[in-house]
Amino acid sequence: MRKVEEDSKMDEFGIYGIFGLNGPPQRLLTAKGTRSVSAAVPSSVHQVVLFSSGPWGERLCVNAELMDADQIPITIGKLTPYNKCLSWERREEETWTDRVTLNVSVEGGIMTNVKQEQIIVVKEYTPKNSAPCADREPGGKRKREYTAEEGGGDKTSKARGEENVCPNGVKEKGTPVRKVKTQAKSIQKLFANGEDASQAKAAGNEASEAEVVVGGTPPQNGARMKSRQAKTPTQTSSLVGPSGRWGQTLCPIDAQTAILIGGQGARMQFCKDPMWKLCTEDMSWVPAETLAEGPTPEARIGHSAIFDPDSKRIFVFGGSKNKKWFNDVHILDTQSWRWTMVEAQGNVPPLAYHSCSMFRGELFVLGGVFPRPNPQPDGCSDSLYIFDPNLSIWYQPILTGDKPSPRSGHSACVIQERYIYVFGGWDTPVCYNDMYMLDLGLMEFSVVKTSGKAPSPRSWHGSAVLSENKFLIHGGYNGNNALGDAFIFDIDTNSWTELKLPQLSVPRAGHSIITMETPARHGYSEEKSSKSSVSSRTLLVFGGGDNEGTFFSDLISISVEELLAAA
Structure with a gap:
């Protein structure tokens, strides 16, 4: 009984x-x-x-x-x-x-x-035999071998090492500091540098040993610690929405819907609300973590998420979480709303802050940070990896021409379904503002010589395609500060034009920028066929951090027509 x-x-x-x-x-x-x-x-x-x-x-x-x-x-x-x-x-x-x-x-x-x-x-439990397991390190951590396929080299290592350092940074300067243990109560910056880094390190040593991590950011604690809002006009009509964060992805799946995945917020905690659905008809947010069945991706930043309009699936790849790095591929089927994890063949290292582009149903992953065993510093990649979802296999194509140097935190825009334009990024201690173009028909890289006022060197900026021949670069981090400027690049003339718009003037880095086909509501006539396709498109900017302790949860909406008219 x-x-x-x-x-x-x-x-x-x-x-x-x-x-x-x-x-x-x-x-x-x-x-x-x-x-x-x-x-x-x-x-x-x-x-x-x-x-x-x-x-x-x-x-x-x-x-x-x-x-x-x-x-x-x-x-x-x-x-x-x-x-x-x-x-x-x-x-x-x-x-x-x-x-x-x-x-x-x-x-x-x-x-x-x-x-x-x-x-x-909690009741403490003391086993009769308290001898430690043979395969565990002190503190209960299980040892693990890292292979070359995982990006960890051929030798075994007890730890992955540090998650790389900030652009233009050296050991004493320009490194983001993530505090652990008790956490001092001073303001945390998204990317610490100079005197701020030394002060943060000193404060961390008083409480505990500091740990250096790329883009370490303080965590959002749900409703208890509300994110400070950006001082810009927003279009969010609902009081319910994502917490402030950076390092997330915002992925459009149709004309009315985008999916937000991941991110890190105040006090360097990974977001407690990692997944949201944005409805652009009324600019409202809906919590989406429990909408889909199957194994959801572990919390992370620096990952990529891209939508395949043919298969109606979102592909999430890579990223990092503290000292943990990922090279997994998770797929969200937006029709059945179910997550699956791919058991892929081929060799791709764990990567974070890479770029990922979709071309003819395949994922083109370029650059990014990969981990190395201590005491070696983490490195940046200059490799191009392609994932074929039909075969679930990774492979590396044969490339010709002048390819970009190793970098991470860069942007990549697919133009005219033929070219990928790669801009900026960094590889310690250098921050870039150069431009490369990959011809997807020839698989050939070339340096793009530009004219006009180019954006200053930066990483973790936002980018979005505006038309058949133009794309936008906004914000980012230059090794010292978050940036609040915006530029449009014209591939026909290879020229830069700086924009002066108040909506894009707040400095932020690690934010998300997308364009979506939304109902034309900006007052432009649909009779003008040359403008009708543009006037129905909207640029959306979400989140990011300002390196001064603020993590944004605002949603900025700007007509693409307005952007092009201002250029």
């Missing part, structure tokens, strides 16, 4: 936690209990696993966050009906005290008991 009662309890919805390698599952939330719970995590625990059991019913998600003594998130995650398990492992450079708490709360569904938040104490 007792066995039947225990089985019936497991059939009910519940949230369970495992604290430590050998700890037993401990029930935190039940269907008949409270909506939220806080659990004190023992200082001896180095690993935490959170999972759900039983039917979800109408419940949407379970929010979970590890908080330090100052109630600053150490890490944030979310359980959904399609992602029912989360795990965290304390990094070697972090120190968890007995004041670390795990906060868990349920969203959606009907709970039979809606009492206030419950506070529990």
Whole structure:
């Protein structure tokens, strides 16, 4: 009889936690209990696993966050009906005290008991045989071999190393600093440099050992830490929308819809709301993380996401998360709304801050940062990798001409379904403003000699195709500051023209820029056939950071016709 009662309890919805390698599952939330719970995590625990059991019913998600003594998130995650398990492992450079708490709360569904938040104490578990496993490093980390195929070289390594440094930066100057452990309460910059970097490093050393990471950014903590908004006109009509972030992707899938994926926000935390759907008819946002079935991509920045209009699928590739790097390919079918992960053949290294272009159903991935084992610094790539979705294989084409030097944080625009124009980027300590063109028919690179006032050297800028012969470059980071200028390039004349528009004057980097076919509502006559195709297109700018502690969540909308008229 007792066995039947225990089985019936497991059939009910519940949230369970495992604290430590050998700890037993401990029930935190039940269907008949409270909506939220806080659990004190023992200082001896180095690993935490959170999972759900039983039917979800109408419940949407379970929010979970590890908080330090100052109630600053150490890490944030979310359980959904399609992602029912989360795990965290304390990094070697972090120190968890007995004041670390795990906060868990349920969203959606009907709970039979809606009492206030419950506070529990986690039971410590001491196994009889406490000898460490042979294949683990001190601190509980599992050793791993990195092969040349993963971009880690031929030798084994205990760590991937640092996530590269900022453009125009040296060891003492121009490096973004990501604080760990207790986190000092000074303003964090998107990309620290000079005196700011040394001050941030000193502040980090007082609390803990600082860690250098590309574009490390402070994290958004849901509703508790609202992102500061940009001082520009926005078209967002809904009060509900994404948190401020940088390093995300915004991918249009039809004339009325775009999908936002990933990003990192305030306090260098990866966004708790990683996926949104933008409806351009009224410029409203809809949370989309729970809309699709299947394994969703792990949180990341510096990835690419591109839509194939023929197969109606979004391809997400690469990116990084702290010291973790990705070379995986995730596919979201926008008709069935289901995620799948590709088991691809071929050799492609983990890459972040690369460019990805779609041409004839294939993904063209150029450049990017790839990890190297310590003590070598991470490097930038000058290689072109092509992914064939039909065969699920990566290959490298034979290229001729003068190809770009190694770089990351650059932009790539496909023009006239024949050419890819590559602009800017950086490879420490050099930041670029050069232009290259890849002829996709000949697979030949060439240097583009330009005229007019060119954009200054930059990386992590935004770019978008405006017409058959023009594209836009906006913002970015020059090694010291975020930029707020905009330029249009004409491929017929190979000339630059600077734009003077107040909507694009706020400095930002790591933002997203797209153009979409939206209903013509800017007052231009559709009788003018030369303008009708342009007047129905709109440029949208979302997110980014200003390197002064601000992470944007605004959505800027500008008519493409207005942009071209201002050039």
